[in-house]
Amino acid sequence: MKQQPLTGITVLDLGQIYNGPYCGYLLAMAGARVIKVEPPGGEAMRGRADPPLSYPFMMLNGNKETVTLNLKSDAGREMLRNLARHADVLLENFAPGTLDRHGVGADALTAINPRLVYAAGTGFGRTGPHRDYRAMDITVQAMTGVMSVTGHDGEPPLKAGPALCDILGGVHLYAAITTALVRRERTGRGAVLDVAMQDAVFPSLTSALGAWYVSGGQSRRTGNHHHAWAVAPYNVYAAGDGHVAIICVRERHWLALLDAMGKPELADDPRFTDRATRALNMVATDAVVEAWTSTLSRVDVFEVCQQHQVPCAPVQSLADVLNDPHLLERGALAKVAHEHYGEVALPSTPLRFKDVDPPAVSLPRNAGADNLQVYGELLGLSADDVASLVDAGAI
Numbered sequence: 001m002k003q004q005p006l007t008g009i010t011v012l013d014l015g016q017i018y019n020g021p022y023c024g025y026l027l028a029m030a031g032a033r034v035i036k037v038e039p040p041g042g043e044a045m046r047g048r049a050d051p052p053l054s055y056p057f058m059m060l061n062g063n064k065e066t067v068t069l070n071l072k073s074d075a076g077r078e079m080l081r082n083l084a085r086h087a088d089v090l091l092e093n094f095a096p097g098t099l100d101r102h103g104v105g106a107d108a109l110t111a112i113n114p115r116l117v118y119a120a121g122t123g124f125g126r127t128g129p130h131r132d133y134r135a136m137d138i139t140v141q142a143m144t145g146v147m148s149v150t151g152h153d154g155e156p157p158l159k160a161g162p163a164l165c166d167i168l169g170g171v172h173l174y175a176a177i178t179t180a181l182v183r184r185e186r187t188g189r190g191a192v193l194d195v196a197m198q199d200a201v202f203p204s205l206t207s208a209l210g211a212w213y214v215s216g217g218q219s220r221r222t223g224n225h226h227h228a229w230a231v232a233p234y235n236v237y238a239a240g241d242g243h244v245a246i247i248c249v250r251e252r253h254w255l256a257l258l259d260a261m262g263k264p265e266l267a268d269d270p271r272f273t274d275r276a277t278r279a280l281n282m283v284a285t286d287a288v289v290e291a292w293t294s295t296l297s298r299v300d301v302f303e304v305c306q307q308h309q310v311p312c313a314p315v316q317s318l319a320d321v322l323n324d325p326h327l328l329e330r331g332a333l334a335k336v337a338h339e340h341y342g343e344v345a346l347p348s349t350p351l352r353f354k355d356v357d358p359p360a361v362s363l364p365r366n367a368g369a370d371n372l373q374v375y376g377e378l379l380g381l382s383a384d385d386v387a388s389l390v391d392a393g394a395i
Contacts, residue, residue: 002356004031009181011035011089012080013064016043018137018163019121019197020093021060022170027089027177028063029349029358035374036064037080039071040395042367053364058338059346061364067375068368068395075394077104079379084109084116086378089177093121093169096131106192116190117180121173123165125196140165140197149208152223168204169197225282232278232285233257236315237293243315244293244301251275253310260308261292334361371395 009032013024021036028034036043045057070076081104084090090109092099099105106118120126123135124143133139141147141159151158173195180191211228212219222229224236224245233254234247248254251274258264266272266288271281278285293301298314305312316324322345327333333345349358371390375381381389389395 004356004359005353006030006032006178006181009033009088010086011091012037012083012087014090014092014094014099015121016093017045018056018060018166019169019173020091021045021057022167023091023119023121023173023177024064025060025062026170026174026349026351027091029361030351031359032089034064035083035370036061036066036364037069037083038066038367040068040368040390040393042068046364046367053340055341055344058344058364062346062362063359064364065370065374066365066367067371070394071099071102071104073392073394075389075392077102079375079389079394080104081109081112082379084113087113087116088181089117089119091119091121091173091177093173095134096120096122096126110190110192114190115184115188117177117184117193118190119173119177119180119193119195121169122194122196124198126194130198135197137163137165137197140201144198144201145205145208146201148219149205149221149227151221153220155221157221164204165197165201168200169195172200226279229282230279231275232282233289235286235289237286237290239293239298239301239314240296242298242317244298244305244312245315246289246293246301246305246310246312248275248310254278256308257289257305257310260304260310261289263288263292331358336361336363338363368395 006027009027011024011027011032011034013020013034013036015021015024024034024036043057046053069079071080097105100107106120110116110118122131123140124130124133130143138159141164142157144165146164147157147159150160173193176193176195180193184190207227208219214228226234231247231249234249236243236245246257248257254272254275255267258266270277271284272278296304302312302314314320321327322333324333328335331348332350334348335343336346338344346361348361352358371386372383375386375395386395
């Protein structure tokens, strides 16, 4: 079996909720040894469900070893310092300064291990006037401007449904870590990394900002339409059993859609002669498209559009996605047996190498399941030592 790209890299994952854990999961799925460091009793995210292993926790924390460590205890902090001597990477997404106040922040740990890559994921960064603002996905969406361009004109701002900022922040944290590891190969030096969710999300506003500049600073929420109201059709249309998304960004797409709908004569209709004209007649354009889509199922619309090379997709439900044959065949989703939930679909890694298959997806281990193994191997502690630390509340 060929080695994974990050085989031999040891990561201490102090991540919590979504941001840090997703970064740690990507590292684990690339072959790194990821040791999840949790407080005694486990990360709070474990218990957001009954039975106490929430699906989000399962999604983001498989394929990791897990140890418990009480950073509020002197012994726990000293153990983290000693673990850092053996680590290539430490990642965390606490509020800025949290670990510094415990004496185990970036300066302290990189002084112990100059090759350590210390990676901090934050809402707004470790510097700047907003560094101490409490950050959750919705607050970062608000601060970043995402909510200002989501939803429909005349209605209140709307957050994106998924945890957009947390996950994009985690992806960029992964990119920063792997970049720092490449630099370390050249220089022998570790790094202190600062990856803010706000910074990571800003580039996603590219279309909205383009429309803002072109319009001279005017901004309206456009719902499912193009941010600049400049493309039609570009919308979500009712089908007989749900909805489909269709976009015709090029003239050939529109002409192909007319053929798909059996309406080639509309190519000569003065309301639809080019993209600009269709945008001016957006209501009429959408009406023509929906008059066709509403007579067919989502799958039928999708298949006909694909045959004519028209950009189109059915709006899939969560149930659809969890059983998507494309995702399953590619291995992007793995079906894993769970004692309480039955079979659950968990994501693999989106990072694919042609010559190396990603590791099989595994469920998270119980909090502290690897205390004996990790603390014995890395710190030389015996079973009696570990038991004493449990009794003392250090782990």
